Amino acid sequence: xxxxxFGLVVLIASxxxxxxxxxxxxxxxxxxxxxxxxxxxxxxxxxxCALLILIKPDAEPDWPDxxxxxxxxxxLLVLIAYAYTLKPLxxxxxxxxxAGVLSFQIHARPLPALLTGIGLSVGLFILFxxxxxxxxxxxxxxxxxx
Amino acid sequence: xDTFSLLAxxxxxxxxxxxxxxxxxxxxxxxMVGALPGLGPSNGVAILIPLAFSxxxxxxxxxxxxxxxxxxxxxxxxxxxxxxxxxxxxPALMTTLDxxxxxxxxxxxDALVLSGVASFVGAMLATIGLMxxxxxxxxxxxxxxxxxxxxxxxxxxxxxxxIASDNQRKAALAACIGLGIAMIGLDNxxxxxxxxxxxxxxxxxxxFLVAIVGLFAVSEVFIFIESHGRSSAIGVKLDAITxxxxxxxxxxxxxxxxxxxxxxxxxxxxxxASLGSFLAYMGEKAWVRDNSQFGHGDPRGVAAPEAGxxxxxxxxxxxxxxxxxxxxxxxxxxxxxxxxxxxxxxxLLFTERPEVxxxxxxxxxxxxxxxxILNVPMVRIFVKVLSVPPWILLPGVCMVSFVxxxxxxxxxxxLVLMIVFGLLGYFLRKLNVPTVPIILGILLGNHMEDSLRRxxxxxxxxxxxxxxxxxxxxxxxxxxxxxxxxxxxxxxxKKPQAHTT
Numbered sequence: 001x002x003x004x005x006f007g008l009v010v011l012i013a014s015x016x017x018x019x020x021x022x023x024x025x026x027x028x029x030x031x032x033x034x035x036x037x038x039x040x041x042x043x044x045x046x047x048x049c050a051l052l053i054l055i056k057p058d059a060e061p062d063w064p065d066x067x068x069x070x071x072x073x074x075x076l077l078v079l080i081a082y083a084y085t086l087k088p089l090x091x092x093x094x095x096x097x098x099a100g101v102l103s104f105q106i107h108a109r110p111l112p113a114l115l116t117g118i119g120l121s122v123g124l125f126i127l128f129x130x131x132x133x134x135x136x137x138x139x140x141x142x143x144x145x146x
Numbered sequence: 147x148d149t150f151s152l153l154a155x156x157x158x159x160x161x162x163x164x165x166x167x168x169x170x171x172x173x174x175x176x177x178m179v180g181a182l183p184g185l186g187p188s189n190g191v192a193i194l195i196p197l198a199f200s201x202x203x204x205x206x207x208x209x210x211x212x213x214x215x216x217x218x219x220x221x222x223x224x225x226x227x228x229x230x231x232x233x234x235x236x237p238a239l240m241t242t243l244d245x246x247x248x249x250x251x252x253x254x255x256d257a258l259v260l261s262g263v264a265s266f267v268g269a270m271l272a273t274i275g276l277m278x279x280x281x282x283x284x285x286x287x288x289x290x291x292x293x294x295x296x297x298x299x300x301x302x303x304x305x306x307x308x309i310a311s312d313n314q315r316k317a318a319l320a321a322c323i324g325l326g327i328a329m330i331g332l333d334n335x336x337x338x339x340x341x342x343x344x345x346x347x348x349x350x351x352x353x354f355l356v357a358i359v360g361l362f363a364v365s366e367v368f369i370f371i372e373s374h375g376r377s378s379a380i381g382v383k384l385d386a387i388t389x390x391x392x393x394x395x396x397x398x399x400x401x402x403x404x405x406x407x408x409x410x411x412x413x414x415x416x417x418x419a420s421l422g423s424f425l426a427y428m429g430e431k432a433w434v435r436d437n438s439q440f441g442h443g444d445p446r447g448v449a450a451p452e453a454g455x456x457x458x459x460x461x462x463x464x465x466x467x468x469x470x471x472x473x474x475x476x477x478x479x480x481x482x483x484x485x486x487x488x489x490x491x492x493x494l495l496f497t498e499r500p501e502v503x504x505x506x507x508x509x510x511x512x513x514x515x516x517x518x519i520l521n522v523p524m525v526r527i528f529v530k531v532l533s534v535p536p537w538i539l540l541p542g543v544c545m546v547s548f549v550x551x552x553x554x555x556x557x558x559x560x561l562v563l564m565i566v567f568g569l570l571g572y573f574l575r576k577l578n579v580p581t582v583p584i585i586l587g588i589l590l591g592n593h594m595e596d597s598l599r600r601x602x603x604x605x606x607x608x609x610x611x612x613x614x615x616x617x618x619x620x621x622x623x624x625x626x627x628x629x630x631x632x633x634x635x636x637x638x639x640k641k642p643q644a645h646t647t
Contacts, residue, residue, distance in 0.1 A: 006577055010319065017326060017341070025338045031599050032607035035333040035340060038595040039326065046322035052315040061576045064372045075371050076569065079364070079544070083561035086552060099541040105371045107537035116538050124545055134200050134553050 003057030010050035017043040071105045078102065090139040091128075096121035149277055156504030159206060160512055168203070168211040169509050173516045176218020181528050183226050185543060186235040187219035188475040188582075189362035193543060195355055195483050196550030205487045206502050210509040212483055213463070216476055217269060217513050220419060220459045221521045224261045224452055225528055229254060229384065237419035237455035240427045244440065244447030251443050256390040260445055261452040262521040263394055266514060267401040268453035272409045272460025273510045276467075279413075280496070280503075283468040287493040290469075292600040293612045297621035299594040302415035302471045304629035306583055314629060316579045324587015325594065327352050334596065347559040354482045354588045356551055356560050360567025361574075361581045363547045368572040370540045384529055387522070390445070397449040400430050408454035412461020418474025419458040426454025460510070467491050467503065470593070475582040481589055 021036045021043070064072065082098040100117025104110065128134045159165065179190030191212055198208045223238030228245035241261060248257040290298070307317030330341045331351025342348040407429050408422035430450035431440045440447045462473035463480075470491040472478040484491055489502060496503055520528070551564050571581055598612075605611030613619055 002577060014322075014326075020341060024333070024340050026336060031335060031603045032605075033599045033602040035336050035338065038598060039329045039340065042322050042325045042329070046319055046326065049315045049319035049322065053319065056315075058313065058316075058578060061578065063576070068372055071371055072368055072572075075368065076565070079565050079568075080562065082548060083558055083565060086548065086561070087558075091549075095545055099545055102367060102371070102541040102544060103537045106374065106540055107535070108374075112537065116541060120538070120542050120545055124542070124549070128549055128553075132197060132201055134549070136549070136553075 001057075002060055002063070003053055007050045007052075007054035007057070011047055011054065014043040014047040014050060018047070075102060075105050088140065090137045090143075091125050092121050092138050095124065149281070152500060152504045153277065153508060155500065156506070156508035159501050159505030160210065160508035165207055165210055165505070165509065166512070168207055169214045169513050170516055172211045172214025173218045173513050173520055176215035176220075177222035177225075177517065177520055177528050178218075178531050179215060180219035180222025180238070181225040181234045181531050182222075182534065182539060183230070183232045183234055185366075185539065186362075186476075187216055187223075188479050189359075189366060189543070190219055191215055191476055191479045191483075192355070192358045193363050193547045193550055195479070195486070196359070196554040197546070198483075199486070200550075200553040205489055205499075206505045208483065208487060209480075209489075209502065209506055212480060213506060213510060214513045214516075216480060217456075217459060217510065218517055218520075219476070220269070220456045221262065221265045221517050222528060223455070224265065225258065225525065226532055228257045228261065228448070229529065229532065237423045237458070238451075239420070240423045240451035240455075241448060243427070243451075244442070244444050247441070247443035248445065248448060253390075253443070254384045255387050256393060256445070257448050258384070258525050259387065259389055259522050260393050260397065261448050262518065262525065264397070264401050264404070264449040264452040265456045265521065266518040267398075268405040268408055268456035269460055269514050269517070270511075271402075271405040272412065272457040273507065273514060275409050275457075276460050276463055276510075277507050280464050280468050283464060284493040284496040287468050290617065291615070292597040292604065294615060294618045294621065295597040296594060296601060296612060297618045297625065298415070298469060298471055299590050299597070301621045301625040301628065302465075302586065302590070303583060304625040305415055306586060307580075307629060313578060314633070316577070317583055318629075320574070320579050320581065320583035321587045324584035324589075325591040326587075327357065327584070328588045328591020329595070334592065335599065347557070352563065352588065353555065353560060354585070355486065355554065356564045357567050357588050358479055358482060358585055359547045359551055360564040361571040361584060363543055364564060364568025365571025365575060365581075367540050367544045368568065369575065370536055384526070387525065389522075393445040393449075397446045400434075400446045400449045401453040403433065404430055404450040404453035405457040408457030409461040411454070412458030412473055413464045415465045415469075415471045415473050418462050418477070419455040420474075422458025422461070423451035423455035426457075427451040467495065467506075468493065471590070472586065475585065478582065478585050478589055482585075485589070 018040055021039045024035050026034055078098050078101045082094050085094040096117040099120040100113050103116040104113035125136065125138060129136050179185050180187060194215060195212065198211055203211065219235060220237065223234035224241045224245065226232050226234040227238040227241040228249050231242050231246040233239040233242055245257050245261065303321045307314055307321060330348055332349060333340050339349050404426035407426045411422040411425050412418065427447065427450050430446060431437050434446060462477045466472045466477045466481055472481045489495065489499065548561060551560055574581055601611055613622065
């Protein structure tokens with residue numbers, strides 16, 4: 001079932017990709033092949049593979065249960081939030097929170113997760129800032145009177 | 147100039163204090179990366195590349211650092227195979243078959259020392275092979291025109307999809323996904339954007355480092371969250387380090403044979419170290435007269451795969467340096483490094499940038515000696531590394547990935563794109579779709595299209611031109627065989643099951 005769904009999604013995507021190739025603007029000096037043929041070739045082969053997967057799917061993979069899906073979703077949200085807060089909030093706080101939450105998702109014990117978060121945050125900051133010399137800010141710039 | 151004077155020049159580059167320090171650091175990091183289950187050579191090298199850039203290293207230095215990590219990871223993978231029965235990385239899988247039984251029989255230290263020596267023999271012979279074979283192949287590669295290169299790229303994809311995966315449809319699809327992603331961005335010859343959807347960030351294309359780190363490192367975090375990090379097996383204890391002279395002498399022939407098999411397997415585009423260790427083990431089992439102890443702790447069963455995978459690691463550098471076609475996932479990552487450094491691998495690299503090539507070769511020889519010291523007398527330190535639990539390791543890997551990509555591009559867009567690739571990687575791995583062809587597709591996509599278009603310019607749009615030279619036809623035949631043959635050979639190539647603890 002998963003493979004059939006996957007095959008269908010890829011099939012639709014490759015047809016869309018094939019169609020989208022029509023919109024590629026061609027320049028004035030065009031080589032015999034042009035910018036459209038290779039992408040179309042690739043999407044045609046992808047569509048063929050998708051069809052074969054649809055016809056002959058593999059055994060159903062071992063999907064996680066509902067609780068695990070929830071944990072994965074939480075981890076995903078944490079990572080996205082981390083991506084957006086790394087610059088405005090400085091390195092230390094977002095890293096400690098993100099690393100702590102991820103650690104808790106892998107091994108559900110609060111104290112080790114908390115210590116992992118703080119330890120990784122401080123340890124990596126020292127490594128990046130002072131050993132490797134990256135320009136990272138520890139805390140929001142506004143805290144430093146900037 | 148002959149090989150030796152070129153190598154002497156290489157040593158002049160590699161023996162400066164900075165490069166020497168980088169090689170040693172790379173060896174230590176690499177052995178740790180290899181030893182830790184859940185942090186393979188591909189994602190280990192991938193997350194370190196952005197950091198190497200922010201250090202402001204020049205091309206030779208960055209390359210030496212990363213190849214030392216690569217060689218080191220090949221040595222390190224055996225440690226957890228032997229002590230925990232968990233391969234530290236994929237090529238070390240075969241080492242569990244005899245390494246763990248040996249350790250259970252109270253010979254953990256013998257197995258570690260023997261496999262360390264075997265790794266050294268394999269890697270050293272392969273590095274010497276690389277020094278002689280690569281310049282020769284580079285001279286042949288001068289003859290390659292666009293149609294040969296197009297066929298060669300095809301060969302890399304089809305051997306990767308045929309040999310290294312168990313489902314051709316999915317491997318071919320993965321390659322197409324990678325190629326499709328590579329098309330995003332400016333078209334080189336017309337200067338117009340393709341498949342950008344009007345997004346300005348996508349005009350430069352998808353940065354392959356973002357894709358690599360996402361697919362390899364970030365997806366690993368999701369996999370570990372799903373598995374609760376419950377991979378902690380019961381390990382065996384390590385007593386005092388002694389040198390099992392008798393075993394080393396007895397399996398020396400094994401090491402030599404396995405190195406040769408591994409080196410040849412490594413050179414095949416798309417095959418790599420996993421195939422090298424597999425063929426070395428199976429070949430040795432078929433070669434020796436009394437193979438009843440194989441799988442029950444035969445020292446030769448430890449020496450063969452380790453010599454094999456380290457030789458393959460060196461062999462895989464041959465096509466990567468001379469043709470720009472990587473032989474494995476990790477060499478694909480190294481190719482990404484070269485491309486980011488604005489070094490184009492290929493025959494011209496050998497004539498125009500000899501200091502890079504020969505500095506690298508000399509550094510590899512030095513790295514091997516450093517690695518022998520680290521992995522035999524000092525192996526205890528790396529055994530300690532194994533006790534780092536996944537709930538500290540994986541968040542750490544993830545944070546390093548973020549900081550690396552962030553310091554490279556400084557854009558939110560790339561960070562989010564990396565997470566998207568991580569999620570994609572998770573689902574693809576669950577569906578048993580290999581991710582290495584995707585990386586190869588992203589890396590080679592534009593070159594592959596370029597060679598096809600240039601071939602069509604030369605021929606005026608005549609497709610028959612692709613099959614007009616003997617070399618090109620040879621590649622096409624090899625590509626088709628490499629893709630189809632494993633279907634029939636699958637029964638024989640079935641991997642032996644590891645012991646259950």
